[in-house]
Amino acid sequence: MPELPEVETVRRGLEPVMTGRRIARAEVRRPDLRWPLPERMAERLTGAQVQGLRRRSKYILADLSTGETLLIHLGMSGRMLISGQMLGEFHHDHPAPARHDHIVLEMEGGARVTFNDARRFGMMDLLPTAAAEAHPLLAALGPEPFGNAFSEPYLVARLKGRNTPVKAALLDQAVVAGLGNIYVCEVLYRAGIDPRRKAGRIAADRVAALVPLIRQVLAEAIEAGGSSLKDYRQADGELGYFQHAFRAYDREGAPCLTPGCPGTIRRIVQSGRSTWFCPACQR
DNA sequence: ATGTGTTCCTGTCCGC
DNA sequence: TGCGGACAGGAACACA
Numbered sequence: 001m002p003e004l005p006e007v008e009t010v011r012r013g014l015e016p017v018m019t020g021r022r023i024a025r026a027e028v029r030r031p032d033l034r035w036p037l038p039e040r041m042a043e044r045l046t047g048a049q050v051q052g053l054r055r056r057s058k059y060i061l062a063d064l065s066t067g068e069t070l071l072i073h074l075g076m077s078g079r080m081l082i083s084g085q086m087l088g089e090f091h092h093d094h095p096a097p098a099r100h101d102h103i104v105l106e107m108e109g110g111a112r113v114t115f116n117d118a119r120r121f122g123m124m125d126l127l128p129t130a131a132a133e134a135h136p137l138l139a140a141l142g143p144e145p146f147g148n149a150f151s152e153p154y155l156v157a158r159l160k161g162r163n164t165p166v167k168a169a170l171l172d173q174a175v176v177a178g179l180g181n182i183y184v185c186e187v188l189y190r191a192g193i194d195p196r197r198k199a200g201r202i203a204a205d206r207v208a209a210l211v212p213l214i215r216q217v218l219a220e221a222i223e224a225g226g227s228s229l230k231d232y233r234q235a236d237g238e239l240g241y242f243q244h245a246f247r248a249y250d251r252e253g254a255p256c257l258t259p260g261c262p263g264t265i266r267r268i269v270q271s272g273r274s275t276w277f278c279p280a281c282q283r
Numbered sequence: 284a285t286g287t288g289t290t291c292c293t294g295t296c297c298g299c
Numbered sequence: 300t301g302c303g304g305a306c307a308g309g310a311a312c313a314c315a
Binding site: 295 | 301302303304305307309310311312
């Protein structure tokens with residue numbers, strides 16, 4: 001499901017029910033997601049107070065009073081559902097466990113957080129907070145797009161000499177952390193760059209222009225609460241609405257929205273994944 | 284080292 | 300309606 005804006009939206013949704021609260025009871029309803037869950041996960045979570053919720057790339061990190069950090073990745077279809085808490089004007093009662101409800105966290109105070117993941121490409125792990133950044137899944141990640149380390153000179157240097165299509169390069173989490181298929185398509189569309197171009201053969205000023213565009217697209221998407229495709233929802237059950245702002249993604253056959261451009265959005269497949277772009281104005 | 288294709292899993296949608 | 304195939308927000312892994 002989720003790219004950086006959706007994960008950030010989920011993190012923000014979880015904050016009021018989790019941060020500062022104790023996990024009264026944890027239930028692990030199956031032993032594995034993408035990989036086996038950590039040993040004795042339910043016991044290690046039970047009684048722990050959540051001291052903070054962080055995000056790194058598409059991961060959520062819950063720092064616990066036990067000195068451990070719960071690392072969460074939602075994969076393609078993972079969701080964090082909140083129930084039993086006053087949310088806006090509505091009171092949500094606890095629903096009966098549903099298909100693919102794999103992990104249930106009952107928070108002190110009555111809220112319940114349920115991790116549901118039909119495809120089970122998601123993951124969870126428990127690691128010492130002090131060594132969280134050294135976790136194999138986090139160690140190789142590139143810079144956060146909103147951080148100072150993600151700069152125009154950085155991106156120009158990072159793409160220099162790369163022979164892979166720029167679409168694939170921006171999907172590479174070691175180049176920049178958090179972009180996925182939707183937002184790469186949207187960024188390249190706004191940049192007017194053909195996704196098939198080799199990353200190392202694009203003029204430096206055009207590569208540099210990607211940096212503020214990446215931040216802009218991600219910031220707009222976070223502002224909109226992410227993109228709701230299929231049944232993705234924010235943790236509080238609200239739908240994100242950035243999907244209405246897509247200019248390229250999933251618009252095959254639709255007219256290009258660039259003023260004056262006569263083009264039609266086309267879908268191609270690159271390294272096994274769909275790319276949508278305008279062949280007329282993306283060069 | 285880079286680049287590419289395959290794989291994990293379930294659900295949904297579309298054409299016949 | 301049923302059935303088969305394509306496709307889906309990710310990314311580790313194996314191999315050229």
